Amino acid sequence: MLDPIIVHPWAIRENLGNNSIKITAVVETNQNETMIESYRYLGETFVRTGPLQKFLPSTEESINCENLRSSTRYCLPSISHHRGKPVNCSGRLLFSESFGDGENPLHNWKHVVQSQLLEPHYEGVAFVNRRANSYVENNMLHLKVTKANYGSKNPFYLENCTYTKRDSNQRCGEKKYRLPFRKFMPPYDSAKLTSHEAFKYCRIDIEAKMPIGDFLFPGNLQLSDCTT
Template sequence: MHIKISIFFIGYIVGCLGADEKEKSDITVNINGKYINITLDDPEVNSIFFSTEIGDECTSDYTYVHSANKSNTFSISLEKEPKKDDIIRIFSVIETKDHVISKTYDFNADGDATKNHVISKTNNFNADWHGTNEPKCILEESDSNSNRGCSGRLIFEENFKDNKLTNWIHAVCSRVHTNFKEFAAFLKNDNNCYIEDEKLHFKATLTGYRLGDNFTLPDCTYTKTDNRVILCGPYKFSISQPLPPMHSAILYNRKMRFKYGRIEIRAKMPIGDWLFPYLMLYPSKMEFETNIAFEPHIRIAYVRGNPHLRDYAHQDIGGNMLFGSVFSQIGDDFHEATVNMPHKSGSHYGDNFHDYTLIRHKDRIIFKVDGATVGTITDKRTIESLEETEYYIVLGLTAGGKLNFNENYVNLEKNFLLTPQAPSIFLESISENQSTWKHPKLVIDHVRVYTTHPDEN
């Protein structure tokens, strides 16, 4: 194993230097946005290492597979999308039954492959290799063997360029006194949800309710009779039943449902104490407007708005730490499987826009930020709990919450989120020092959903 890894590393280094001998074999390259799909025609491949670069600088983008898959197709995610006429260089180390071949290929992002260059040659192997960027259909991942299209197809896009939200529905309800224990009532209001500069803005605003005031949402989208007063009102402000301290917005699209695929969201996260973004996938059988907090769902990415926040192990879980997670029910227990990644500069993720990606496969869920893998959830029980479910997209901004700031995980001073007066304490605290809300908005540039294939990483 150590020898094999050394060969791959040496091959990659030599690839950056280049060479001019010739060998032969067949690969097909399909460029799709930031993703490079590589298909090998040789069925006798035991292991493969591929790495890519744009221009002349080596990058850290790579994929390594020890055993070739049935389709012999592999995917690499680039850090940025190639521009027209960019040269994409692919380094490869391919192990067959009897040979190890190291090669590099140059491709024009909008044209044909350039002259192939051999990096090194082993055991006098001399097959005829060539490259092409002609599209090749790789069947999409599906539970059905019929009516399968090609992977990499764009099946949904929202870029907010028409200043309309025709694909989306507003959730109008309160989560203050539900099992979620959040601090927000979600409205259909231009102050809390609007399009500006071709970007979707969710903005948190503080309310001015006082003791004795009434709360009601006449356009509440919760349709059931049970718990309706909790989600919709009417009720009066009292010590034991504070009114919502914050207004915000939630949008969802229940018509766009998918099971397996890649969803990409470019967004700027909120900065501010107790703010929390929703970039989520909800099961199609579940309505967002509910009092049931522990339904399975997938969180594509989240960053707590607090610039500084620690867990009970004294690890920083504030705005410089990105999370992705899957809420699942395993037996009688509810469980959140998480992945995380600190910001490479130590700054808050809300300081800039980032690309958040989730790829759902039958056997794993992959989380990415800016093309880099945050983590992969492969736990069999977690994956199986989601097996039969299609999902729809939910976007929005909230604050607090029993799931978002779990008391078993988040180290909270005085544990104020658990008290009945938590909404009032939150409102008073933020009102006295609104400077903690440096950027009380979730801003989304675009949302895209693509079909995937089982080997996409």
């Protein structure tokens, strides 16, 4: 592209992935002029990404170094899907959650409400939608375990239970207390949330502080749509 006999190039090569390379060159020629040129190399083909710019020493216009430093964004093919629809370009941010302290900081999320006491989980906890167990503070989501007090005066019953299979009375509880039902009363309450978003073939970054202790099972899980 550049004739080394008449020019002295300073080139910047940038690997963009997918066998694509961006080359930006600042060139001083023996004709006392400076040129800026950018190409994208894909396979065996060079494609110019912008017009050739020439500057003479007598002109007052200076080279825009910031534009030269900034990376031109290309649309590289992607196999990702967001909410069931294909994503055209790779390297794009599809979803971000900062847990703002507005009126509804959990609008991107939904609570799982059910007991985990039975198989296959065998966890002594019920997931509930209560502020004592899940809340946003200082732009952070807090999930907290609390001791339950289910009994004859406070029957175990989850009004907004999300479990819908045939044994739902054991997972969701009963409004009226029955002594044989005591074995289905979990000793603790906690919270579990799932995202309204759905992704396929994507990179996911999660920043979280996980608790350590006996009988605790914290987790960030990527689940299939079939299980949520």
